[in-house]
Each structure stands twice: as C-alpha cells, then as structure tokens.
Amino acid sequence: MGEIASSWWMLLVRGLAAIVFGFLALIWPGITLIVLVAFFAAYFLVSGVFALLSGFRHGARSRAWLIISGIVGILAGIVAFAWPGITSIALLYVVAFWAIVSGVAEVVAGIQLRKDIDNEWMLIVGGILSVIFGVLLLIWPGAGLLSLVWLVGAFAILYGISEIALALRVKNFTSSPRVP
Template sequence: MRGLAAVAFGILAIIWPGLTLITLTWLWGAYALSDGVIAIWAALNASGGDAGPRWWLGLSGIASILAGVVAFWYTGMTTVVLLMFIAAWAIVIGATQIWGAIALRSVLQNEWLLILNGILSIAFGVILMVQPGAGALAVVWMIAWFAIFFGCLYIALAFRLRQYKRG
C-alpha cells in the first residue's frame, strides 16, 4: 500500500506540473500522513516473533506523520524551506529503512530491496539539500520520479514478501 501511495503521488505530480507551492505542500503532506499511518499499521500488525524487529517501521511511520502534520501546519513556507524539510524527511526515512533491512537480515532473503530503497531515499535527500535553488518545475518532476521509483521498489518488495504472508 505504501508503494501504491508513492506511485499515485508521483503520477499526480507529473500530471499537474504547474502545481502551486501550497498544492504541492498539501499533496506531499497527505502522502506523508498516509505513508506514516500505513507504516505504523504494518509495524503493529506483523504476525508473531518471526516477523523480526519492527520498531524501525513504527519510527519511520511516526516521522512521516510528523512531517505531514508540519506540512499542513506551515503551508505558506517557502520553496527552499519545503525542499529542506522534504530532504531531511527522505534522509531519516532512508536511514530507518537501511537499519530495518539490516535488522531483518536473518528473516528476509531479499533485504537488498529495502536497502536500495533506503539508499535512494538518502541520495534524494542529499541532492535536494545540495541543489535547493533548482527551478520549481524541475523540483516537482524530481519529487514525482523519486516517488514513482520509491513506490515501485516497495511494490517489488511486497511481492517478495508474499511468501511470508499470514496464513
């Protein structure tokens, strides 16, 4: 579900590249909130002890919810502040994903997808921090393609994890 939410966000950003900063902020805030709720739900509903440690997933969800709330609360923030905020969020999410993949190494066979997702997220955050003055359209497209790729990796991971479904 997290992957589908990310892909949907990316497609909407591509379809409407002329989004205003306020609309982009609200759209990203809604994505961050939904990502956080789904991550916390997944952390709380994993089956038994064989699911491995899940605190990192809950922490990731809390970070996403806080990021979404801040995005709605400070809607009028400037583009640079929004970019720094999104960049910091991407780095935190990426670090928790890498940590989670390492923690789940004994449970998962394909933890490299989660590690790749974490590395992509951190790289995206660093790029945004280094190049904050990029044009608004370029930023929208970069965020959109990041969300689509990020979502596709989550979807691929979900298919890999189907072998562990409750049953």
C-alpha cells in the same frame, strides 16, 4: 514470521501511494506550491501511518526503525498541513530531512530483516533511493521545490516500485525456516 507476511498489503499501499503521487507530480509540473504541499502532506501521513502500523505488527528486530520512520512521516505531514503557506525552501528542507531519516530507517530495517526474509535488498534499495533523494535536495536548495517536481515525481515512482516489489515478496513469505 507470519506477522511479516500478514502486513504485506501495507507495503503495497505505501508503494501505490508513492507511484500515484509521482505520476501526479510529473503530469502537472506547473502545480502550485499549495497543492504540492497538500500532496506531500497526504503522502507523508499515509506513508507514516502505514510504517507505524507495520512497526507495531513486526517483531522486535525491525519494530523501532519502522516506528521511527512512521513518526517522522506523520510529523512531516502535520507540519506541511499546518503551514500551507510555507516557503518552497522550507518545504524542501522538510522533505530532504524526512527522506534521509526515513531512508536510513528503512536501510537499517532491511539489514535487520536479512535473517528473516530473502530479497530484503528491496527494502534497502527503497531506503537508499530515499537517502539519495534527500541529499540531492540539500545539495541544490536554491532551485526550490517547484523546479524539482520532475525529480520528486521520478523518486516517488522508483520508490513506489521498490515498495511494491517488497510487498509482493513479503506476501509470498512462508514460515518455513531459511536454508543457509
């Protein structure tokens, strides 16, 4: 299980990217939709690439879910960059479905990693936060993405904190077997 410990920094980068994005969203709530699209696209791409890289580095147990999460993130980033004039409601649905799919993938990966690491709940918490965020966006689509900047920022910060906590836990993972 040394491969999990060797990729701790990827989780750390994902967490730091989420926190930076969250603070930028909170600091500039009047941000234009085009800049918000660029922030989301960049975050989607960074998160997707690192999830994909993690998927290729991990064992078979969590590989498929991390790869799926990475592919979805990369595709969401490409769509956001390709059509920067996208309406706020269309972006809201892209963000909502990305959050739900990647959140479910992280919950499943966390459950599957229960046999390999302690405190896998940090990955599960990040996934649950992602699903809740996506569902909230679907419940209130009429408000538009711009009016949800505070929710987006808060989610990104909380998600980033859970990813960093997981990264630090995984970094300290040893290859000694767990005692039941």
